[in-house]
Amino acid sequence: MTTKIRGRWQQIQLHSGPVHYYDSVAQLPYLVLDESACGPGQLVHAPDAGHVLAVDAGGVGGAGVFAHKDGGDSQTLPLQRPHLGGGVLHARAAAVVALDPRSGAVRAMVSRPGYDPNLFVQGISSKDWNKINNDDSYPLNNKVISGEYPPGSTFKIVTGSAAFELNKVRLDESIYDGGFHPLVPTMGNAGGEVLGWLTFIKALAMSDNVYFYELGYRVGIDNISKYARIYGFGQPTGIDLEGESKGLVASKQVKRDIWDEDWRLGDTFNAAIGQGFNLTTPIQLAVMLGIVANGGMKYQPYLVDSITNPDGSLFAKPKRAEGKHIDVSQQTIDYMRMGMSATTQEGGTASYFSRLPKPIAGKTGTAENSHGRDHGLFVAYGPVDDPELVVVCIVEQGGFGSTGK
Secondary structure, three states: OEEOOOOOOEEEEOOOOEEEEEEEEOOOEEEEEEEOOOOOOEEEOOOOOEEOOOOOOOOOOOOOOOEEOOOOOOOEEOOOOOOOOHHHOOOOEEEEEEEEOOOOEEEEEEEEEEOOOOOOOOOOOHHEEEEEHHOOOOOOOHHHHHEEEHHHHHHHHHHHHHHOOOOOOOOOOEEEEOEOOOOOEEEOOHHHHOOOOEEEEHHHHOOHHHHHHHHHHOOOOOHHHHHHHOOOOOOOOOOOOOOOOEEEEHHHHHHHHHHHHOOOOOHHHHHHOOOOOEEHHHHHHHHHHHHHHEEEEEEEOEEOEEEOOOOOOEEEEEEOOOOOEOOHHHHHHHHHHHHHHHHHHOOOOHHHHHHHOOOOOOEEEEEEEOOOOOOEEEEEEEOOOOOOEEEEEEEEOOOOOOOOO
């Protein structure tokens, strides 16, 4: 089987066992990778090859990619994740939810891929059932309430809130980003980007990792976990649907339970930017965003407001928890709103939305994915002055949330 990858990398053989690739542009020798050993962050043994190419982890071959070698003896090289562009082409699935931040009412909810429920009316065939049930994009699952993903940089709202509430940072305080954090030099911005001196508003707008590593260091993992739970993470939202997942809040105990290992500073850094052990559902992100949008009130999301009889009279009105103000000051909420508003203006990671007739506030995010391309996230509310709608969107294997590439 032969497959072209964006017009250059040509896969010569695709089956279990070694996978052979050929650079059809540079006419370089074949590269043989053991497909079973390939994965982002792992090491592979690259036999004689003039160049190591790479294949998208979510695309043909399932490898993460790479290597460059000038010839000579074989050598072991680290895998890296390639950037092939056109993230939507690689997207496997997506979920979108929109709700009213003033009440928690869900206005729209979409999970893809889906399935045709009519197949079940007369009894589904084995062929159709196997097609749906064996689809690794899980069309039977409502990803809005059951899909668990790292929240990525959208979680910086939690870390920022903790820092301001605990007086660990000032709004006008500048923190230097030299491309990496001096306490853990291996952790920095994507591509080693250096952004220099940053205040909170600019750091959130530009989604700077090093700044938030520093905030994570100042507040500590216990407080990051505390404020994550205040915003509603790690627990069901209570939406009136079956099958809701509760997600996971990073903590020392979580790492001990999963890996039986001690917590390290690098784990705190990962948690501070929504990676590592953090897992959240899109509906939880919508609740968090609703809190920021409405000024601090947490509402239980719902689909059914009331049930009426055929004559229009009230049959039932489902009970749900009353909204309550979370234990975060109005000043801190305002700071989060300022940062999210700056994100959608020139210089922010979502500056594309600066062209809208009515301004919105938003936050981009990239959810790391060990099984392929990263997931792209975007959350927003608007209009900025009087928010009527909160929207959360995640595209599985869609790439960076700020670019969709």
